[in-house]
Amino acid sequence: MLDGKITNAPHIHRARALLDSRALMRNPIQVFEKYRKQLGKTFTFHFAGVKRAIVSTDPDFIQHVLHKNQANYRKSHIQVKRMREFNGYGLHNSHGERWLSMRRHLAKGFLTNRLKKMMPIQLEVMDEAMEGFAQRAGEGPVDIYQEMVKVSLALIGKTLFGRRISDEELQVIADAVSDIQAFILRQIVQPYLIPWYRLSGKTAYYQKIRGEGESLIEEHINIRRRDGGGGSDMLGHMLETLYEDTGRPMEDSQLLIETLQLLIAGNESSSIGMAWTFYLLARHPECIARIRSEIESVVGEGPLDFAALRRLEYTAQVLNEALRLYPPFWMIDRIAQEEDEAAGIHIPAGIMVIPYIYGTHRNPDFWPDAESFDPDRFESTAARERHPYAHIPFGGGPRICIGSDMAMMQSVLVLVSYIRDYDFEPATERPSNICPMMLLRPDGPIPLRFRRVAGAS
Numbered sequence: 361m362l363d364g365k366i367t368n369a370p371h372i373h374r375a376r377a378l379l380d381s382r383a384l385m386r387n388p389i390q391v392f393e394k395y396r397k398q399l400g401k402t403f404t405f406h407f408a409g410v411k412r413a414i415v416s417t418d419p420d421f422i423q424h425v426l427h428k429n430q431a432n433y434r435k436s437h438i439q440v441k442r443m444r445e446f447n448g449y450g451l452h453n454s455h456g457e458r459w460l461s462m463r464r465h466l467a468k469g470f471l472t473n474r475l476k477k478m479m480p481i482q483l484e485v486m487d488e489a490m491e492g493f494a495q496r497a498g499e500g501p502v503d504i505y506q507e508m509v510k511v512s513l514a515l516i517g518k519t520l521f522g523r524r525i526s527d528e529e530l531q532v533i534a535d536a537v538s539d540i541q542a543f544i545l546r547q548i549v550q551p552y553l554i555p556w557y558r559l560s561g562k563t564a565y566y567q568k569i570r571g572e573g574e575s576l577i578e579e580h581i582n583i584r585r586r587d588g589g590g591g592s593d594m595l596g597h598m599l600e601t602l603y604e605d606t607g608r609p610m611e612d613s614q615l616l617i618e619t620l621q622l623l624i625a626g627n628e629s630s631s632i633g634m635a636w637t638f639y640l641l642a643r644h645p646e647c648i649a650r651i652r653s654e655i656e657s658v659v660g661e662g663p664l665d666f667a668a669l670r671r672l673e674y675t676a677q678v679l680n681e682a683l684r685l686y687p688p689f690w691m692i693d694r695i696a697q698e699e700d701e702a703a704g705i706h707i708p709a710g711i712m713v714i715p716y717i718y719g720t721h722r723n724p725d726f727w728p729d730a731e732s733f734d735p736d737r738f739e740s741t742a743a744r745e746r747h748p749y750a751h752i753p754f755g756g757g758p759r760i761c762i763g764s765d766m767a768m769m770q771s772v773l774v775l776v777s778y779i780r781d782y783d784f785e786p787a788t789e790r791p792s793n794i795c796p797m798m799l800l801r802p803d804g805p806i807p808l809r810f811r812r813v814a815g816a817s
């Protein structure tokens with residue numbers, strides 16, 4: 361067929377998709393939103409005019425792919441392969457038995473009792489962060505995006521490694537991670553340039569950066585081994601716990617890969633989520649006031665412990681609403697291993713299947729007045745009545761984000777720490793736009809003006 365129709369879902373003509381391919385590289389969400397508004401909740405097109413893809417915002421379709429028949433859908437080969445080249449073969453990019461064994465092993469480190477034990481480390485990090493912030497806030501507008509990158513790195517870094525790795529070392533690792541991520545993305549969207557990257561020495565250059573980051577982590581693991589290991593941080597868990605199936609601890613080489621992958625997975629997603637939350641709150645002072653009054657009634661002058669954080673229900677609603685409008689993972693990609701059918705759509709074997717999270721979260725069938733910021737949508741009764749796959753910032757099914765509870769706990773803690781002491785507002789009229797890379801970054805700084813509230817500690 362001339363238009364290259366792929367399945368029984370509405371289809372973008374192949375020539376149209378080809379014409380859109382440059383725009384797709386620049387801002388895929390803009391193109392996807394245009395298609396979604398034109399064609400509805402599920403549609404097909406040829407990625408770059410060539411690769412067949414089904415994009416869906418239909419919660420039934422997504423639930424089928426991520427949960428009900430998840431064994432039929434694997435992460436794309438190119439993502440797995442490119443990631444393996446730089447970040448090793450870990451939880452994020454493995455499948456089958458290997459993935460299951462690692463997932464069970466690592467999941468124990470994210471259980472509620474472990475998160476509770478991590479609380480003192482997190483509180484210490486936030487105390488330090490707030491001390492430094494007082495001066496920065498007094499000097500003028502603060503770029504909350506960069507602020508959140510720093511805070512999230514300190515939180516994730518110290519949750520993973522405990523207190524003994526320095527901020528300078530964390531920065532080296534974070535820079536390496538961020539440069540390598542960007543390089544991996546370039547290879548995924550422009551695979552024809554891979555031979556050139558190899559010949560020109562670019563691949564070797566990024567391998568060198570990766571080596572530098574890795575040796576820092578390796579050194580830290582060695583120190584922990586020598587000093588006896590253990591502790592309430594994630595590295596302590598990985599050193600202490602034995603695999604259920606083999607009864608053996610994790611090998612050092614695997615420890616290195618998993619630590620690196622957790623740092624990568626946790627850091628950027630959390631900082632982006634927090635930055636957008638502050639961005640939205642700055643434009644909704646009434647929500648800041650409600651959070652502050654919730655903190656006063658739930659925590660008061662008492663200690664900010666794990667149980668108190670869990671009782672801050674409105675604060676969690678605000679985070680869920682921000683993750684709805686600006687989901688850091690704006691899409692998930694899978695490849696169908698065998699022919700299948702989901703929500704009435706035929707899925708040919710080998711096709712790319714994209715649960716398009718950003719579009720799902722703005723689908724007016726599930727979200728009345730979808731573009732507006734309204735944390736009351738997550739009030740418990742309304743949330744219970746909604747389709748479980750209408751709000752999926754952490755994905756779904758067996759591969760749902762392993763760090764979701766930790767991310768929520770840290771994000772509530774960050775909001776409480778700032779909002780207890782500060783009011784804030786936009787320092788510019790210019791709205792921030794989305795810049796969808798692998799994750800949904802803002803297109804530049806998000807400058808906010810902070811003012812200490814009367815009677816702040």
Ligand code: HEM
Nearest residue numbers: 452625626629630633688689753754755759761762763767
């Ligand atoms: C707001 C913050 C976060 C968001 C929005 C987020 C989102 C996600 C999503 C959507 C997935 C599923 C990807 C897929 O199915 O292909 C995922 C997987 C994952 N996330 Fe997160 N994440 C966040 C924070 C964290 C944190 C703090 C950690 C750990 C420290 C973490 C570790 C992981 C890992 C290891 C996986 C892979 C799990 C597997 O394949 O079994 N994430 N995350």
